[in-house]
Amino acid sequence: MNSADSLKYIADKLANWYTVNKRDLPWRDISDPYRIWISEIILQQTRVNQGMDYYNRFIERFPTVVHLAESDEDAVLKYWQGLGYYTRARNLHKAAQQIISKQGGIFPSDYNEVLKLSGIGDYTAAAICSFAYNQPYAVVDGNVYRVLSRLFGIQTPIDSSAGKKEFKLLAQSLLSTSTPGLHNQALMEFGALQCIPANPDCIDCPLQSVCKAYGMNQVTLFPVKSQKTKVTNRFFNYLFIRFQDKTYLQRRVARDVWQNLFEFPLIESDRLLSASELIENDSFKSIFFDTGEVEIYKISNPMKHVLSHRVIFAQFISINIANENEMLKQFVQVPFNEIDHYAVSRLMELFLENGDH
Numbered sequence: 001m002n003s004a005d006s007l008k009y010i011a012d013k014l015a016n017w018y019t020v021n022k023r024d025l026p027w028r029d030i031s032d033p034y035r036i037w038i039s040e041i042i043l044q045q046t047r048v049n050q051g052m053d054y055y056n057r058f059i060e061r062f063p064t065v066v067h068l069a070e071s072d073e074d075a076v077l078k079y080w081q082g083l084g085y086y087t088r089a090r091n092l093h094k095a096a097q098q099i100i101s102k103q104g105g106i107f108p109s110d111y112n113e114v115l116k117l118s119g120i121g122d123y124t125a126a127a128i129c130s131f132a133y134n135q136p137y138a139v140v141d142g143n144v145y146r147v148l149s150r151l152f153g154i155q156t157p158i159d160s161s162a163g164k165k166e167f168k169l170l171a172q173s174l175l176s177t178s179t180p181g182l183h184n185q186a187l188m189e190f191g192a193l194q195c196i197p198a199n200p201d202c203i204d205c206p207l208q209s210v211c212k213a214y215g216m217n218q219v220t221l222f223p224v225k226s227q228k229t230k231v232t233n234r235f236f237n238y239l240f241i242r243f244q245d246k247t248y249l250q251r252r253v254a255r256d257v258w259q260n261l262f263e264f265p266l267i268e269s270d271r272l273l274s275a276s277e278l279i280e281n282d283s284f285k286s287i288f289f290d291t292g293e294v295e296i297y298k299i300s301n302p303m304k305h306v307l308s309h310r311v312i313f314a315q316f317i318s319i320n321i322a323n324e325n326e327m328l329k330q331f332v333q334v335p336f337n338e339i340d341h342y343a344v345s346r347l348m349e350l351f352l353e354n355g356d357h
């Protein structure tokens with residue numbers, strides 16, 4: 001059992017630490033829920049340094065929820081290009097439209113109303129309500145799990161439902177009721193800078209004397225996890241087809257990765273295919289039926305792209321054709337110098353940046 005005094009001691013130490021050590025970030029010390037929301041969604045799977053550039057560009061292009069709601073989804077995806085996890089961008093756009101249609105264009109301040117918006121779960125709703133409105137909702141993100149598991153020596157796996165409940169309750173009981181926004185930010189920042197995953201700075205830690213994991217010399221054993229994420233391998237053969245001054249793109253409709261982004265025509269297989277295997281492949285034959293000579297003049301080096309649950313192995317096959325057929329006309333036909341007008345995955349972007357095709 002954690003006494004109220006010991007919880008207050010920890011909360012006070014965190015607040016003091018934060019005052020001295022917090023980073024100067026563009027979404028810090030503001031109370032605009034829209035900007036806080038954008039920063040939280042960007043930072044969900046992105047490091048702060050990379051996220052900062054995206055945040056600044058995004059806010060410049062979509063300064064208010066109205067600007068975001070009134071833009072095309074494609075424009076939003078274009079500004080998200082390279083960040084990955086594109087569902088986040090699609091949900092931002094959808095939620096902005098919900099704020100216009102259901103909340104009269106005013107960002108809601110009620111926790112349950114915030115929670116109803118697309119793409120907003122417990123964590124983001126608590127962050128918005130506590131940072132923007134100073135409401136007493138505890139945030140629990142990866143940093144918070146790590147810090148609390150170490151401080152209190154909690155063995156319950158953080159990826160179990162019992163663990164989620166236990167950490168949520170503990171975070172809520174630790175929350176300062178007078179300054180919940182500051183407290184939440186202090187705890188997260190402490191996890192990001194001091195109590196980091198590998199080699200935390202325990203020697204200079206203001207909470208060392210009350211830290212259970214440190215006391216047991218078991219810091220590296222926390223937080224406890226029950227499962228490893230299962231990762232599947234996928235193999236993408238992208239067809240970079242040249243006909244006169246144009247190539248072909250398609251919008252990715254599959255819901256697995258990169259939904260709604262553009263990509264070259266794709267043949268997925270159980271391994272990367274050689275030129276002779278491609279020529280024998282049924283999908284390849286149907287794409288190039290009746291196009292006259294099909295010249296495969298280059299196959300890129302294999303590229304490995306790691307996503308959270310998948311590793312994508314890809315290669316880009318550069319192809320010249322003599323004629324265009326009906327099949328190719330169904331793709332989006334794009335002049336070479338306009339490919340960058342389309343939102344594409346980071347993998348496609350890397351290939352295009354390379355220029356050797």
Ligand code: SF4
Nearest residue numbers: 195200202205211214
């Ligand atoms: S003593 Fe080490 S493990 Fe414990 S809270 Fe401080 S930095 Fe984290």
